[in-house]
Amino acid sequence: MTPPPSSDAPGGRPLRADARRNRIRILTAAEAVFAEKGPDASTEEVAARAGVAIGTVFRHFPTKDDLLAAIMKDLRQRLAEQADQLSENGDPATALFTFFTSLVEQAAATRTVVDLLARTGNEIEPGGPIRELEQALSRLLIRAQQAGAIRPQIRVTEVIALLTAACQGVLSGAWSEDLRHRTLEIIFNGMRVNSATHNTPQD
Amino acid sequence: MTPPPSSDAPGGRPLRADARRNRIRILTAAEAVFAEKGPDASTEEVAARAGVAIGTVFRHFPTKDDLLAAIMKDLRQRLAEQADQLSENGDPATALFTFFTSLVEQAAATRTVVDLLARTGNEIEPGGPIRELEQALSRLLIRAQQAGAIRPQIRVTEVIALLTAACQGVLSGAWSEDLRHRTLEIIFNGMRVNSATHNTPQD
DNA sequence: TGACAACATGAGTGGAGACTCATATTTTGC
DNA sequence: GCAAAATATGAGTCTCCACTCATGTTGTCA
Numbered sequence: 040m041t042p043p044p045s046s047d048a049p050g051g052r053p054l055r056a057d058a059r060r061n062r063i064r065i066l067t068a069a070e071a072v073f074a075e076k077g078p079d080a081s082t083e084e085v086a087a088r089a090g091v092a093i094g095t096v097f098r099h100f101p102t103k104d105d106l107l108a109a110i111m112k113d114l115r116q117r118l119a120e121q122a123d124q125l126s127e128n129g130d131p132a133t134a135l136f137t138f139f140t141s142l143v144e145q146a147a148a149t150r151t152v153v154d155l156l157a158r159t160g161n162e163i164e165p166g167g168p169i170r171e172l173e174q175a176l177s178r179l180l181i182r183a184q185q186a187g188a189i190r191p192q193i194r195v196t197e198v199i200a201l202l203t204a205a206c207q208g209v210l211s212g213a214w215s216e217d218l219r220h221r222t223l224e225i226i227f228n229g230m231r232v233n234s235a236t237h238n239t240p241q242d
Numbered sequence: 243m244t245p246p247p248s249s250d251a252p253g254g255r256p257l258r259a260d261a262r263r264n265r266i267r268i269l270t271a272a273e274a275v276f277a278e279k280g281p282d283a284s285t286e287e288v289a290a291r292a293g294v295a296i297g298t299v300f301r302h303f304p305t306k307d308d309l310l311a312a313i314m315k316d317l318r319q320r321l322a323e324q325a326d327q328l329s330e331n332g333d334p335a336t337a338l339f340t341f342f343t344s345l346v347e348q349a350a351a352t353r354t355v356v357d358l359l360a361r362t363g364n365e366i367e368p369g370g371p372i373r374e375l376e377q378a379l380s381r382l383l384i385r386a387q388q389a390g391a392i393r394p395q396i397r398v399t400e401v402i403a404l405l406t407a408a409c410q411g412v413l414s415g416a417w418s419e420d421l422r423h424r425t426l427e428i429i430f431n432g433m434r435v436n437s438a439t440h441n442t443p444q445d
Numbered sequence: 446t447g448a449c450a451a452c453a454t455g456a457g458t459g460g461a462g463a464c465t466c467a468t469a470t471t472t473t474g475c
Numbered sequence: 476g477c478a479a480a481a482t483a484t485g486a487g488t489c490t491c492c493a494c495t496c497a498t499g500t501t502g503t504c505a
Binding site for chain 3: 055056057058081082083093094097101102103
């Protein structure tokens with residue numbers, strides 16, 4: 040269902056053949072394990088799934104966090120591509136909502152998506168690596184706003200916030216498909232132009 | 243800022259004076275520690291904060307989970323009261339939105355609120371103890387719907403889902419106050435009657 | 446006030462998981 | 476084929492944490 044992870048040579052000279060092969064095995068295993076059990080899954084489990092000794096995992100990724108980061112990078116690229124593909128054709132608002140829905144759907148099946156988005160909020164350093172996703176989302180949003188379907192005052196930041204929130208929620212709450220639809224519908228309604236313009240309490 | 247936790251005699255006969263005092267100390271400490279560091283904080287830290295030996299904590303709460311549960315119970319009651327108080331006066335829609343906002347605000351400062359809501363989604367056993375909060379929220383919602391301010395097809399479940407999501411999001415993303423307002427505004431807009439009635443993609 | 450039950454203490458146990466390192470194996474350039 | 480370098484192995488270390496228990500202390504009630 041997902042393409043094999045990039046074998047991404049690290050800094051220095053080219054990897055030995057077996058090393059390159061193991062690196063891919065480890066990334067693939069980690070992707071599966073973390074998607075299933077979340078970032079608290081043990082490195083040992085990843086090693087077992089990859090058919091590799093624990094030491095090998097730590098040779099390729101000196102820290103568990105490095106391993107997590109590598110996976111996030113792949114995921115981020117995949118999602119950004121997905122967004123760009125959607126923004127190329129079809130109704131702009133539909134494209135945005137479809138992407139949004141798709142992400143939440145993936146989050147329901149895959150913890151990694153949630154963890155990625157959770158990190159997105161924190162790593163707002165300019166030029167940070169997460170920007171690709173943000174920019175792809177931005178293109179979707181702006182196109183929908185130019186088409187007059189989405190309220191113009193909404194910024195990418197809010198969309199990301201809502202996306203993060205929805206994905207987190209879908210994870211922690213074990214939402215049914217019906218609940219997911221109804222909840223997203225409310226959020227989408229809040230983004231459409233023909234919504235009210237009332238103010239929040241005490242504003 | 244928060245009232246002392248209920249001293250809640252456990253099952254059997256009345257507690258000895260020192261035991262009753264320690265129980266309260268432990269609950270107070272646990273409330274502070276878990277609010278600050280989340281449910282992963284160590285029991286040892288709670289004991290230290292309470293000025294009590296680790297064994298004493300485990301005498302009162304045989305399991306770390308029992309301690310967590312006791313705190314959640316207090317929190318739940320406090321929040322439900324807060325909701326009921328709001329539902330007694332003022333504009334119905336404003337009351338709902340104020341409660342919503344207040345919860346998110348508290349979540350930004352206190353991890354326990356998030357953890358409580360996360361549990362709310364899962365413990366849907368009928369007659370479960372979390373129902374108090376759900377019912378209080380329900381009263382707020384229905385009143386606002388009867389006033390014609392909130393779309394009638396929205397159910398409590400969706401509101402809880404949105405609430406959970408927003409609180410989770412505010413925790414994981416470190417949202418600024420501005421972002422919090424703008425994001426909640428979108429959600430509230432989606433709940434108001436004069437919103438669009440479009441459908442989600444592929445519906 | 447004494448005696449006993451209730452309670453407090455905190456060093457200790459067991460388990461889990463991140464990370465290391467001495468040793469064995471494999472790849473590669475010659 | 477053959478070193479030498481790169482890599483793989485996995486038992487072992489270290490740290491953290493939930494939970495226990497033998498021993499000491501305190502409240503209560505007659």
